[in-house]
Amino acid sequence: MRDQGAGSPVIEARGLELTFQTSDGPVHALKNVNLLIGKGEFVSFIGPSGCGKTTFLRAIAALEHPTAGVLTVNGMTPEEARKSRAYGYVFQAAGLYPWRTIAGNIRLPLEIMGFSRDEQERRVRDVLQLVDLEGFGKKYPWQLSGGMQQRASIARALAFDAEILLMDEPFGALDEIVRDRLNEELLKLWNRTGKTIGFVTHSIPEAVYLSTKIVVMSPRPGRITDVIDSPLPKERPLDIRDSREFIEIAHRVREGLRAGHSYDE
Amino acid sequence: MKSVLPILTVVAVIVALWYAAAVWMNAQWVYDQAARADTEVTLAEVIPQTLAQERPVLPAPHQVAAELWKSVVGQKVTSKRSLIYHGWITLSATLLGFAIGTGLGILLAVGIIHNRAMDLSVMPWAIASQTIPILAIAPMIIVVMNSVGLSGLLPKAVISAYLSFFPVVVGMVKGLRSPDAMQLDLLRTYNASRGETFWKLRLPASMPYLFASLKVGVAASLVGAIVGELPTGAVAGLGARLLSGSYYGQTVQIWAALFAAAIAAAALVGIIGAIQRVTLRRMGMAR
Numbered sequence: 001m002r003d004q005g006a007g008s009p010v011i012e013a014r015g016l017e018l019t020f021q022t023s024d025g026p027v028h029a030l031k032n033v034n035l036l037i038g039k040g041e042f043v044s045f046i047g048p049s050g051c052g053k054t055t056f057l058r059a060i061a062a063l064e065h066p067t068a069g070v071l072t073v074n075g076m077t078p079e080e081a082r083k084s085r086a087y088g089y090v091f092q093a094a095g096l097y098p099w100r101t102i103a104g105n106i107r108l109p110l111e112i113m114g115f116s117r118d119e120q121e122r123r124v125r126d127v128l129q130l131v132d133l134e135g136f137g138k139k140y141p142w143q144l145s146g147g148m149q150q151r152a153s154i155a156r157a158l159a160f161d162a163e164i165l166l167m168d169e170p171f172g173a174l175d176e177i178v179r180d181r182l183n184e185e186l187l188k189l190w191n192r193t194g195k196t197i198g199f200v201t202h203s204i205p206e207a208v209y210l211s212t213k214i215v216v217m218s219p220r221p222g223r224i225t226d227v228i229d230s231p232l233p234k235e236r237p238l239d240i241r242d243s244r245e246f247i248e249i250a251h252r253v254r255e256g257l258r259a260g261h262s263y264d265e
Numbered sequence: 266m267k268s269v270l271p272i273l274t275v276v277a278v279i280v281a282l283w284y285a286a287a288v289w290m291n292a293q294w295v296y297d298q299a300a301r302a303d304t305e306v307t308l309a310e311v312i313p314q315t316l317a318q319e320r321p322v323l324p325a326p327h328q329v330a331a332e333l334w335k336s337v338v339g340q341k342v343t344s345k346r347s348l349i350y351h352g353w354i355t356l357s358a359t360l361l362g363f364a365i366g367t368g369l370g371i372l373l374a375v376g377i378i379h380n381r382a383m384d385l386s387v388m389p390w391a392i393a394s395q396t397i398p399i400l401a402i403a404p405m406i407i408v409v410m411n412s413v414g415l416s417g418l419l420p421k422a423v424i425s426a427y428l429s430f431f432p433v434v435v436g437m438v439k440g441l442r443s444p445d446a447m448q449l450d451l452l453r454t455y456n457a458s459r460g461e462t463f464w465k466l467r468l469p470a471s472m473p474y475l476f477a478s479l480k481v482g483v484a485a486s487l488v489g490a491i492v493g494e495l496p497t498g499a500v501a502g503l504g505a506r507l508l509s510g511s512y513y514g515q516t517v518q519i520w521a522a523l524f525a526a527a528i529a530a531a532a533l534v535g536i537i538g539a540i541q542r543v544t545l546r547r548m549g550m551a552r
Contacts, residue, residue: 061454062453063450063453063454082453082454082456083456085455085456087454088454089450089451089454091447091450091451092447093447095447095448095451097448097466097469097470098549098550099469099470099472099548099549099550100549101549108455108465109455111465112452112455112456112457112461112465113455140549
C-alpha cells in the first residue's frame, strides 16, 4: 500500500487526535490519524456517521482544532492556510444567500478577498462556465433547482482559485440521477483544473467512481481502517461502474468498513 | 379581491353589535328623562333617542363618523378643533420617537451580538424596562426633562422611543443571529472579518425580522406619544383630545379621537408594510 500521493504532499496528518468534551464525557472524534495527500489527488473519505470524516475535513479547514498530533496544509498550520485562503469549501447544503443573485453569491468571496471589479466579473463568468451555469448569473437561488444551486456553490468555492477544494457530502441531499451527472461533471472539472480535492461521502459507488485515493474510516473512536489507491484510469465514463476493477475496489471498501465494525448496528 | 366579502361581513357584524350595544346602554338615560318629565315612552320612541344623544354612554357609529368628518374636513387644519392639527402633533412625536427607538434598538442589538458583556447584561434590563407601567414613568420623564428645560416634542418622543425600542432589540437580536453555523463557517473559510460578516451576512439576513419588529414598534410609538400627552395637561395632540373629552363627558369626541389614533396606527403599519415589500423584492427575497 502506497502512502505517498502522486505529487508532493499538500495535506499531511501525523498522529492526529481530536477529542470533543461533552456533558457525557469525552468523545474521540479522531484517533491516531495518519495520512498524506499529494498534489492533484482526489481523495474520498468514506464511513458511517460518527466516523470523523467530516471532523477531519473541518480540521483541515481549521474549523475544528486537533487536540494532539501534527496537521499541515501546504506546509503550514491549518490556521495559517485558512488565513492565506488556501482552500475552497463546499458544504452539504448550497447555502447561497437568498438576497444575492447567483453571480452575486459567487462574487462574495471575491469581494471579501479584495479582487478588483473587473477581475470579479471575469472570474464569475469563468466559473459559471466551468460549472455549466452560463446565463444563470442574474437568477436568484430560489429560481434554480437543488442540483444547480449546488453547482453554484461549487463555482463559489472555485472562484478565488484555491489549490485545494474540500467538499463535505456536497451531493448528499440530491437524488441519484442528478448526483450521477454532477459526479461526472466534477471529474471533468478536476481533470481540467488539476486541483487537490478532499471529498466526504457515505456512498461507496460515489467514492470509488471519483477518487484516486479512498480513505475508509470507522467510528468510536474515529479512525482510518484502510487507504486504497485506485487503479482506475483518469478518464472515467459512468459505465466504468460495471467493470471488474470497479466492483473489486467497491468490495474492498466494504471489507474495510466491515473490519471497522461499521455494519454492527 | 376575494378577501373583500369576509372583511365586509365582519365589519357589518361589528357595526350591528355596536348599534345594539348603543341602544341597550343609552336606554337608561332616556327612561330616566321620561320618568323625570312624568311621561311614558314606547320602545319605538326610545331607540331613535338612544342613537342621537349629545353625551351618550356609548355613541353610535354614525355619531362617531359624523364627528370624525366634522373635525377632519369641516375645520381649518390650524384650528384647535381640527383632528388633523391634533393628529399631526401626536404623529410628529410618534415619528421622532420611533426614529430614536429604532436607532437605539438596532445599536443595542448590534452591541448584544458582538459583545459578550452586553449580551449577558442588556437584555434583562430591556425586559425590566417594559414591565414598568408606562403610565407611571411617563409623568416622571416629562417632569425631569422639563426641569432641564426640555419640553414639547422631545419628552413625548422619549416616551414613545421607550416603548418602541424593545421590539426592535428583540427582533434584531434574533435576526442578526439568524444565519446558521454553516453560513458563518463559510465566511470563516474566506477569513472574513467581523465587520464583513456583519455587513454581508448578518445585516441582510436580519431584514425580515427588522420589518416585523418595526410594525410592532411603530404602533407602540403611537401609544407612547398619546400617553406622553396626558400628563402635560391636555394642551394639544390626540391624547389631549382624549383627556379633554373625558373632562367634559364628550364621549363622541373621545371615540372620534380613538378612531383617529387607530387609523393613524393602521396607516403607519401599512406604510412600513409597503416599504418592507419593496425592500425585500429589491433584495430578491420576495417571490
